[in-house]
Amino acid sequence: xxxxxxxxxxxxxxxxxxxxxxxxxxxxxxxxxxxxxxxxxxxxxxxxxxxxxxxxxxxxxxxxxxxxxxxxxxxxxxxxxxxxxxxxxxxxxxxxxxxxxxxxxxxxxxxxxxxxxxxxxxxxxxxxxxxxxxxxxxxxxxxxxxxxxxxxxxxxxxxxxxxxxxxxxxxxxxxxxxxxxxxxxxxxxxxxxxxxxxxxxxxxxxxxxxxxxxxxxxxxxxxxxxxxxxxxxxxxxxxxxxxxxxxxxxxxxxxxxxxxxxxxxxxxxxxxxxxxxxxxxxxxxxxxxxxxxxxxxxxxxxxxxxxxxxxxxxxxxxxxxxxxxxxxxxxxxxxxxxxxxxxxxxxxxxxxxxxxxxxxxxxxxxxxxxxxxxxxxxxxxxxxxxxxxxxxxxxxxxxxxxxxxxxxxxxxxxxxxxxxxxxxxxxxxxxxxxxxxxxxxxxxxxxxxxxxxxxxxxxxxxxxxx
Amino acid sequence: xxxxxxxxxxxxxxxxxxxxxxxxxxxxxxxxxxxxxxxxxxxxxxxxxxxxxxxxxxxxxxxxxxxxxxxxxxxxxxxxxxxxxxxxxxxxxxxxxxxxxxxxxxxxxxxxxxxxxxxxxxxxxxxxxxxxxxxxxxxxxxxxxxxxxxxxxxxxxxxxxxxxxxxxxxxxxxxxxxxxxxxxxxxxxxxxxxxxxxxxxxxxxxxxxxxxxxxxxxxxxxxxxxxxxxxxxxxxxxxxxxxxxxxxxxxxxxxxxxxxxxxxxxxxxxxxxxxxxxxxxxxxxxxxxxxxxxxxxxxxxxxxxxxxxxxxxxxxxxxxxxxxxxxxxxxxxxxxxxxxxxxxxxxxxxxxxxxxxxxxxxxxxxxxxxxxxxxxxxxxxxxxxxxxxxxxxxxxxxxxxxxxxxxxxxxxxxxxxxxxxxxxxxxxxxxxxxxxxxxxxxxxxxxxxxxxxxxxxxxxxxxxxxxxxxx
Numbered sequence: 001x002x003x004x005x006x007x008x009x010x011x012x013x014x015x016x017x018x019x020x021x022x023x024x025x026x027x028x029x030x031x032x033x034x035x036x037x038x039x040x041x042x043x044x045x046x047x048x049x050x051x052x053x054x055x056x057x058x059x060x061x062x063x064x065x066x067x068x069x070x071x072x073x074x075x076x077x078x079x080x081x082x083x084x085x086x087x088x089x090x091x092x093x094x095x096x097x098x099x100x101x102x103x104x105x106x107x108x109x110x111x112x113x114x115x116x117x118x119x120x121x122x123x124x125x126x127x128x129x130x131x132x133x134x135x136x137x138x139x140x141x142x143x144x145x146x147x148x149x150x151x152x153x154x155x156x157x158x159x160x161x162x163x164x165x166x167x168x169x170x171x172x173x174x175x176x177x178x179x180x181x182x183x184x185x186x187x188x189x190x191x192x193x194x195x196x197x198x199x200x201x202x203x204x205x206x207x208x209x210x211x212x213x214x215x216x217x218x219x220x221x222x223x224x225x226x227x228x229x230x231x232x233x234x235x236x237x238x239x240x241x242x243x244x245x246x247x248x249x250x251x252x253x254x255x256x257x258x259x260x261x262x263x264x265x266x267x268x269x270x271x272x273x274x275x276x277x278x279x280x281x282x283x284x285x286x287x288x289x290x291x292x293x294x295x296x297x298x299x300x301x302x303x304x305x306x307x308x309x310x311x312x313x314x315x316x317x318x319x320x321x322x323x324x325x326x327x328x329x330x331x332x333x334x335x336x337x338x339x340x341x342x343x344x345x346x347x348x349x350x351x352x353x354x355x356x357x358x359x360x361x362x363x364x365x366x367x368x369x370x371x372x373x374x375x376x377x378x379x380x381x382x383x384x385x386x387x388x389x390x391x392x393x394x395x396x397x398x399x400x401x402x403x404x405x406x407x408x409x410x411x412x413x414x415x416x417x418x419x420x421x422x423x424x425x426x427x428x429x430x431x432x433x434x435x436x437x438x439x440x441x442x443x444x445x446x447x448x449x450x451x452x453x454x455x456x457x458x459x460x461x462x463x464x465x466x
Numbered sequence: 467x468x469x470x471x472x473x474x475x476x477x478x479x480x481x482x483x484x485x486x487x488x489x490x491x492x493x494x495x496x497x498x499x500x501x502x503x504x505x506x507x508x509x510x511x512x513x514x515x516x517x518x519x520x521x522x523x524x525x526x527x528x529x530x531x532x533x534x535x536x537x538x539x540x541x542x543x544x545x546x547x548x549x550x551x552x553x554x555x556x557x558x559x560x561x562x563x564x565x566x567x568x569x570x571x572x573x574x575x576x577x578x579x580x581x582x583x584x585x586x587x588x589x590x591x592x593x594x595x596x597x598x599x600x601x602x603x604x605x606x607x608x609x610x611x612x613x614x615x616x617x618x619x620x621x622x623x624x625x626x627x628x629x630x631x632x633x634x635x636x637x638x639x640x641x642x643x644x645x646x647x648x649x650x651x652x653x654x655x656x657x658x659x660x661x662x663x664x665x666x667x668x669x670x671x672x673x674x675x676x677x678x679x680x681x682x683x684x685x686x687x688x689x690x691x692x693x694x695x696x697x698x699x700x701x702x703x704x705x706x707x708x709x710x711x712x713x714x715x716x717x718x719x720x721x722x723x724x725x726x727x728x729x730x731x732x733x734x735x736x737x738x739x740x741x742x743x744x745x746x747x748x749x750x751x752x753x754x755x756x757x758x759x760x761x762x763x764x765x766x767x768x769x770x771x772x773x774x775x776x777x778x779x780x781x782x783x784x785x786x787x788x789x790x791x792x793x794x795x796x797x798x799x800x801x802x803x804x805x806x807x808x809x810x811x812x813x814x815x816x817x818x819x820x821x822x823x824x825x826x827x828x829x830x831x832x833x834x835x836x837x838x839x840x841x842x843x844x845x846x847x848x849x850x851x852x853x854x855x856x857x858x859x860x861x862x863x864x865x866x867x868x869x870x871x872x873x874x875x876x877x878x879x880x881x882x883x884x885x886x887x888x889x890x891x892x893x894x895x896x897x898x899x900x901x902x903x904x905x906x907x908x909x910x911x912x913x914x915x916x917x918x919x920x921x922x923x924x925x926x927x928x929x930x931x932x933x934x935x936x937x
Contacts, residue, residue, distance in 0.1 A: 048530065048730065056534035057551055058810060073512065079519030080538040098514035101588045105510060164732060199853065205734040205886075207853030242854075244930070247700050247937050277507070277611065359513060393849045394858035394880060400647065400655050405880040405932055407849070407858025424856055426880045426932025428699075464699035464882075464932035 005136040005172060011186035014039055014176035017081050018186075021065055022178045024088040030096065032068040032110050034179035034315065037061075037081070038356020042171025042191075045143035047151050048163065055140065062357035067095045071108045074099025077357035111338035111348045113183040115312030115319070121185050124311040129304050130189035132218040136172045143168040146225060150196045153229035157198065160233050164197035164209050170219075175356060183316025191307075192219050196228050198236040208242070210235025215448055217305050235390070238411075242421035245412060245465045251386035251439075252427055252461040253413070255376055256446035258389050259453035263297070263369055265397050265404075266435060267451070270324065270331065271362045272340030272351070274399060281402030281431050282331065290435050291329040294371045298323050301350070301365035308365035308450030313337075314354035319365055327371060335362040369453040372441030376455040379440050381416040387463055388413055389427065402431035408463075425465040434458055470624060470634060471496045472522070476542055477626040478566045480524065483549035485564040485628050489526040489556035491790070492549075492628040493768055496522045496540075497809040499621035502583065506595040506614030514588070523809040526552040527791055534812050568632040573764040574771050576755040579638040581667040583618035590668070591616050598644045598677035605685045610655065611647040616640075618668075625769045633765045638667050639916055641760075642677065643905065646684045650692050654877075658688030659844075659862065662903030666758040675903060687844070687863055690875055697864065697879030697933030703839035704881065704929045705832055705867060710844055710902040712919030716820050717848040717857045718885035719743075719750060721910070723777050723785075724803075724815040725792040727852050734855045734886065739783050744889035746781040747825055754802050754818035760904035761819035761918035763802070768813045772802035777820075778889075789815045807913035814911060821920030825895025829923035832894045839867040840931050842881070855885035880932040888929055896923030 018037040025033045041059040045052065064077035076095035082088040116124055151166040169192065176186035195213035202208050212231035214223035254262060266282075274280040282290070291297075301319035303309050313319055315338050325331050334344065337352035337360050353363030380388060393407035405428040411418040429437070440457035477494055484492035501517040522545055523536035533555035535548040583591075595614040602612055618640040625633040643661025650656055660683035662675040671677065706714060719735075727733035735743065744750075754763045754772025763772045768790050776784045788796075789804030792815060804813035833841065846860035861879040865872045901920035908917045 051529065052531040052533075052555065054532045054534065054812065055555060056532075056536075056812070057548075058534075058536055059538075060810070061538060073514070075513055075515040077515065077517040079517070079521070094516050097588065098516055101504065101511055101514045101592055103510035103512070105512070162731070164730075199732060202854070205736075205738070206855065207732060207734060209732075209851075209853045279611070357517065359515065393851065393856070395847050395849075395860040398878075400657065401877075403878040405860070405878050405934070407856070407880065407882045407932070409856070423854070424882055424884060424930060426699075426858065426882050426930070428878060428880070428932055428934045430934075462699070462932075462934045464880075464930060466701050466930065 007131045007188040010039065010174040010188050011176065014174045015178065015184060015186045017063060018176045018178035019184065021063065021082065021088050021091065022180065024085060025065060025067065025092045028089065028092050030067050030069065030092065032180055033065060034110060034177065035063065035065050036354055036356050037063040037176045038173060040171060040173030041138060042169055043138045043140055043143055044167060044169040045140065045147050046165065046167035047147040050148060050151065064357040065091055065095050066359060067099050068108050068110065069096065069099045071104035071106060072099040072102040073108050074102060075359050079357060107339050107342045109338050109342050110179060110181045111315050111317050113179065113181040113316040115183060115185065115316050117183065117185055121311060124302065125187055127304055128302060128309045130187065130217055130309060132190045134219045135170045135190035135192045138170045143170060146194050150194060150225040150229055153226055154196050154198045154232060157229060157233040159200060159237060160198045161201050162199050164199045165211065166196040168194045177314065177316060179316045181316055183312065185312050187310060190217055192216060192222060194222055194225060194228060196232050198233040200236045200240060202240050208236050208239040239421045242409060242423040244424040245422055247464045249460050249462055251383050251457055251459055253379055253383060253386060253388045253455065253457045255390050256444060256454055258392055259456045260446060260451055261392060263453050264451055265431060267364055267367065268399055269431065270335050272334040272336035272344060273362055275334050276340050276343040279400050281399065285331055286334065287330055289329040290331050290432065291325055292438060293329045294327060295329060295369065295438065295441050296323050296327045296371050297325040297367055298370050299365060299367045303366045306366040306450060310365060313350045314352040314360040317348045317350045317352065319350040324367065335364065337362050364451065366450045368445060369441065372443050372454050375442045375444035379442055379455050379457055380413055383413050383457065384415060386413045387422065388418065397431050404429050404431050404434060425463055428462045428464065471498055471622060472540065472624060474568055474632065476545065477632065478568055480545050480549045481566045481626060481628050482564045483546055484524055484526050484553050487553045487556040489528045489553065492526045494522060494524050494626045495767060495809050496624040497621060499619060501617065501619045502591065503617040504591055504595060506599060508611055509599060511592065521809040524548045524552050525812055526555050528556040530795055531555055532791065532812060536810050566628060567630060568626055569630055570632050573633050573635050574755065575764065576757060576772060577637065577665040577762040577764050579636060579665065579667045581669040582638045583620050583640060583668060586668045594642055594671055594677050598681045601678040601681035602644065602646055602685055605682060606648065608648065609646055610649050613645040615643050625765065625767065627769050631769045633769050635764050639663065639665050639760065640667060640670060641904065642671060642680065644680050644684045646688050648688045656688045656691040658684040658686065660684040660687065661905040664758050664760050664904045665762060690863060691877065694875040694877035696935030697876040697931055698935045698937065699931055699933050700937045701928050701930050703836050704926045705836060705839060705841045706924045706926065707843040708896065708898045708921055708923050709900045710919065711842055712821055712902060712921035713845050713848055713906065714859060715750060715822055715921055716817060716919045717850040718888055720817050720820045721850050722852055722855060722885060723787055725786040725788040725796065726815050728786050729792045729796050733852050735783060741783055742781050743783045743886055744778055744781045745892040747895045748778055748781050748889055748892055749823040750778040751776055751823065752787055752817055752820045756819050759819055759901065759918050760916045763818060766802045766804045767806045768804035770800045770802045770804060772818060775801045787815045787817060789813055805915050807915060811913050816910065816915050817908060817917050819901065819918035819920065821899065821901065822922060824897045824899035824922040827894045827896050829896040829898050832896055832923050832925050833867060833872060834870040836867045836870060836925065841865045841867050841872050850885065857885055858882045878933045881929055882932055883929045888926060891927045892924055893927045894925035898922045
């Protein structure tokens, strides 16, 4: 028997918890504070050789309170919810005692609440379509059936030795925010996913693995298992016989998954908090052209079915649809929370992001890299000699200096075709130069997450090999 | 022994429900944890945070299958409900009558808290950061930015198993770090990092790792990189310094020797016990019993005492890093390496303190013996592909070796190679084995656990250096 979960009721209960904590803080004389609260549950299943490998049911709830007393920030979080007034007081007092350790700063402020509330908020939330009742059922049977079928399809693929990390999940979550600036709001959403990997044996005891996955808010929108199995198997088989190449400088293509990682680093570089510390390679680039004209980064916080969709940010500021990098390639905004905006004497931009038990910090909602044309295959065809990168390893770029140097594998491109698979090489450059160096971009966006990018090509990068 | 969170009665009843359908094994993990964190940024404590979690995780295994459920609600009803949920894994079995009687077992004393954070005031924690910053400022008056972090965790866990064992363990861990940024002549920023911590608690910062020494090391590293040039690229002879560069070992072989990857045959070390997998100069140990260290344990997270495990001896593969489930399926014994991030996660085979034994060579002679090459003093972090053994490392502090001498600093270097190939190319091992000061956290399957690494100076004859420089 599955219990039907009502999202409106979840949101209302989460808000009540947040309200109660806010009321306790006010009663104890705290004038500036905000409370986040989250609750969720999920079922995850993984299978191996047509048996359950792991079946786990998890439920979690957490809340956090941030107090700002005379410009001093203190934060207390519980991975649980205070059940009575005594526990609520304990939580508030902990935050207060920590605030006394902190340095007072005029920049520690709560923003003016600009986000819609009540009915206006509900009107904006409804078209976001974040909730699928079928996913909220958290059916173990669905997860098992899907994972078993996917694994069978992988194992039946010719030349595949075995499956690797095959699993399915369903879950839901709710987030609520209540602030002494007057904001109160909540939203909920569902997520389901299906993922599978394939493994083949190569020379020298090496295993070659390939994997593919699908995720969505709605069950019926997931990619079919057969298709996932095919892609995972192909990705493993294509790597057979991979070898290193000699060091060189050539055009380098990133497939949409790799491009997503690259643009994720670009967005981290736009973090207003890092900018205020000059701890990002983009700190002096605002209003400068940093991408070739025509390519833009567009953010839409009110995208239907988006993983990052929300009408309010983590401090109660309204979110807005806008170009972060416009069609002339100019970076037009920083990503701010209230504190970083105040430091730079700018207005908050609605980019405060926070979990149920963490302090807010700048981040994105839904961002797409738009303006390109063509796809991975057409960009390969237009490359006479170069490297296609399908996997990257190691640390993210150095955000302070913009140095980029990562382990890579993929394919050598010769005469517009994949010539042979490549491994044990590194590619290197500097983030800002690499951004300006993008000479091709497709319109084949990988639509599986809140940040969606197409195939891109860098005109030239350093490749280190044997 | 730690004070109980759940009574023995409740734990026994929970296990009885979990085992009621005839599963092979069940365990209950109860955890209460408090954390405190302070961040320093150029003299300001921008925020101070405290966290508190409590919960229970219940596991049942049947054959190679595991069911897991967890709850923050520690009421008997919520716990029994979790137990009933996981018991359904073994629903097809004939249910025997189960009667579980738990016996309290003594944990080890390898990671005992001498001065737990609960006995320390917030002011004392803050003082460590302030002393570090003050020292750094006296060493240089032109520091662009100083970022410091102090964090500690105090926790109590209970582990009860269907084998009848009950462990109660108090654990703490503290960590302090300082990052200094100075500007080079051309405006480039040079970053120095130093940090350390362990499980004995706050006394570590009095006796072993003082903030002033940390500040001096952080400044030294930043200054050493002034004038750094792009890394020369391509395959070269690389000398790796001692201590923290043991992260190379952790990635290049450690993960590939974790028994879950071996049992599932996804590691390239599968089926190779008794074979030569490294240079005969190489002996690799994983040891969870080193006193007070960040990676050490009194008992692992499924009720096995830690021990010293020889993984590779004189180049020959000897054994794996194992937990209960994989040991049972492989017909061997758990090695005390079943670890988990929290009550929300199942235990899996994880490293503790992983290191290579010292050899015969004088570290200075190792460097003298290299005509042209690359010297890595510190790595940032790394990653490995378990299936093909390929790894990559960020070099945090690296230099050229010219005519047998360490010369110019280089920037932006990455090492890329293959685990077993690199191990077979180890041509000299120094006698200077030492451990990192306690900064590493290892990630696997989305779970983070604290670990240590250790290594002597090594010469590796051929590893690819990546960067933006010339060949």
